[in-house]
Amino acid sequence: MDIQKIMLRYGIIGKDSKLLMALSKAVQVAPTDLSILITGESGVGKDVFSRLIHDGSERSTKKGRLVSVNCGAIPEGTIESELFGHVKGAFTGADKDRKGYFEEADGGTIFLDEVGELPLAMQVKLLRVLENGEILPVGSSTNRKVDVRVVAATNVDLLAAVQNGRFREDLYYRLNQISINIPPLRERPDDIPLLFRKFSSDVAEKYKMSPIFLSDDGKDYIMKYPWYGNVRELKNITEQIAVIEESRTITRAILQNYLNYVPEETLPAMYQGQQANLISDRELLLKALTMGQMINEMRSEINDLRNVVSQLAASIPSVGQQPLTQSHNSAITQFQPIDLSTPVGSHPLTQSHTNTITQFQPIPPEEEFQPSVIIDDDPISLEEREKKAIAQALQRHSGNRRLAAEELGISQRTLYRKLNSYGML
Numbered sequence: 253m254d255i256q257k258i259m260l261r262y263g264i265i266g267k268d269s270k271l272l273m274a275l276s277k278a279v280q281v282a283p284t285d286l287s288i289l290i291t292g293e294s295g296v297g298k299d300v301f302s303r304l305i306h307d308g309s310e311r312s313t314k315k316g317r318l319v320s321v322n323c324g325a326i327p328e329g330t331i332e333s334e335l336f337g338h339v340k341g342a343f344t345g346a347d348k349d350r351k352g353y354f355e356e357a358d359g360g361t362i363f364l365d366e367v368g369e370l371p372l373a374m375q376v377k378l379l380r381v382l383e384n385g386e387i388l389p390v391g392s393s394t395n396r397k398v399d400v401r402v403v404a405a406t407n408v409d410l411l412a413a414v415q416n417g418r419f420r421e422d423l424y425y426r427l428n429q430i431s432i433n434i435p436p437l438r439e440r441p442d443d444i445p446l447l448f449r450k451f452s453s454d455v456a457e458k459y460k461m462s463p464i465f466l467s468d469d470g471k472d473y474i475m476k477y478p479w480y481g482n483v484r485e486l487k488n489i490t491e492q493i494a495v496i497e498e499s500r501t502i503t504r505a506i507l508q509n510y511l512n513y514v515p516e517e518t519l520p521a522m523y524q525g526q527q528a529n530l531i532s533d534r535e536l537l538l539k540a541l542t543m544g545q546m547i548n549e550m551r552s553e554i555n556d557l558r559n560v561v562s563q564l565a566a567s568i569p570s571v572g573q574q575p576l577t578q579s580h581n582s583a584i585t586q587f588q589p590i591d592l593s594t595p596v597g598s599h600p601l602t603q604s605h606t607n608t609i610t611q612f613q614p615i616p617p618e619e620e621f622q623p624s625v626i627i628d629d630d631p632i633s634l635e636e637r638e639k640k641a642i643a644q645a646l647q648r649h650s651g652n653r654r655l656a657a658e659e660l661g662i663s664q665r666t667l668y669r670k671l672n673s674y675g676m677l
Contacts, residue, residue: 255279258304259275262300262303262304263300264297264300265443266440266443266447267443268435268439270435270440271434271440271443274301274433274435275304278304278305279304282304282306282307282308283308283309283310284430285401286429287382287401287403287404287426287429288305288403288431288432289428289429289432290403290406290432290433290434291405291432292407292434292435293407293436293482294482294484295481295483295484296434296435296436296437296482296483297434297482297483298405298407298434301405301432301434302318302320302361302363302365303318306360306363309401311360314359316359317357317359317360318360318361318362318363319356319360319361319362320362320363321334321353321362321363322365322366323364323367323369324365324369325366331370331371332377333389335353335354335374335387336354336377336388337351337352337355337387338350338390338391339389339390342390342391342392343390346390346391349389354381354387355387355396355398357398357400358398358399358400359399360400360401361400361401362400362402363403363404363405364402364403365404365405366405366406367404367406368406368413368419372420376420378423379420379423381398382402382427385397385398385399402427410424410428411424436482438478438479441475442475444474445466445471445475447483447486447487447490448466448486448490449465451486451490451491451494455490455491455495456494459494459495462500464490464493464500464502465502466501466502467501467502467503467504469504470501470503470504473504473507473508473511474486474507477511489511492510550666550669553662553665554666556662556666557660557662557666557670558634560641560661561634561637561641561660562637564641635674638670639676642671642674645659653667653668
């Protein structure tokens with residue numbers, strides 16, 4: 253069948269090569285019974301392609317039905333009953349047998365929109381239907397044969413979902429016997445003014461009013477707009493403007509009242525060579541989470557360093573506060589003065605002097621006075637204590653940062669940041 257006639261029949265507007273290629277592929281595979289996976293963003297017209305495929309098959313000529321199902325709109329608790337039906341008494345409220353969508357589509361085509369939203373348990377059962385052509389209604393013990401062609405559609409990356417464990421790989425390849433991708437509206441900007449003209453003419457005819465037209469700056473504006481809602485969004489905006497605006501010539505200024513367009517150059521971007529790629533919302537969120545994690549790690553390391561410094565400060569006595577040991581007290585108590593009238597070298601040692609020499613014990617090394625670890629009696633800030641502790645650790649290890657960091661109980665990265673912030677590099 254001629255592509256132009258197909259486009260006219262289904263109201264498809266455009267001349268972009270990607271769109272025409274997708275249409276040509278759909279026309280070619282329509283007469284077959286192969287499962288088809290239609291991919292594309294929300295609003296590009298995947299449901300139109302499903303009708304086109306069904307109408308081009310023998311199932312349509314045999315009066316087979318096209319049953320459309322939005323998998324993302326059915327609650328998880330009832331989706332099995334909706335798809336495969338149930339028997340009387342299967343659950344509370346099941347007062348009679350009910351056919352599911354697959355039985356309703358027997359002999360025809362079922363269109364599973366948003367198939368990526370199916371729960372994993374339902375994916376297993378759908379795979380069984382595709383492979384065996386059998387369904388098992390809820391509450392029944394007997395399988396039922398159905399002759400249904402499946403056309404599925406999704407606006408998510410199913411391969412990525414497979415890799416993340418959210419979609420079964422065997423079901424993906426069973427659905428994807430033929431793949432048709434519909435390009436988003438922003439990738440075919442020349443089609444946007446054509447669609448605008450078509451929608452404005454439809455509104456004018458429906459409400460008996462004169463059509464609206466785009467000025468040159470208005471045309472340039474809508475061609476640069478990203479249209480994340482694609483054809484559906486463009487249709488809604490065109491209808492709003494046609495009904496609300498008194499002027500029939502739509503300028504850039506008028507469009508700005510309806511479209512929140514942010515020029516590309518004002519958006520955050522990553523530059524590679526001469527090209528800039530816009531950072532997605534997901535990437536920005538990941539960056540924010542990563543930054544938050546780094547900040548939390550830095551706070552934790554700072555707290556660890558403060559604890560280390562506090563412990564060092566608590567374990568080092570101030571000057572004049574070193575207690576005398578029992579051996580020191582004994583030595584002082586038993587010391588007797590020597591008679592200076594006796595010539596040096598000829599004075600015999602008395603018993604008390606002998607006791608003094610015998611009982612005197614040297615001060616243990618850990619109790620000796622260490623000038624390098626003096627803490628002043630005057631109160632100082634925690635920052636000053638940190639600086640002193642770091643300086644002393646570096647001095648003890650001859651400037652070796654790794655050993656100093658190990659002694660302080662912090663990472664080398666934290667030590668480097670501290671040195672940098674305190675101007676000690």
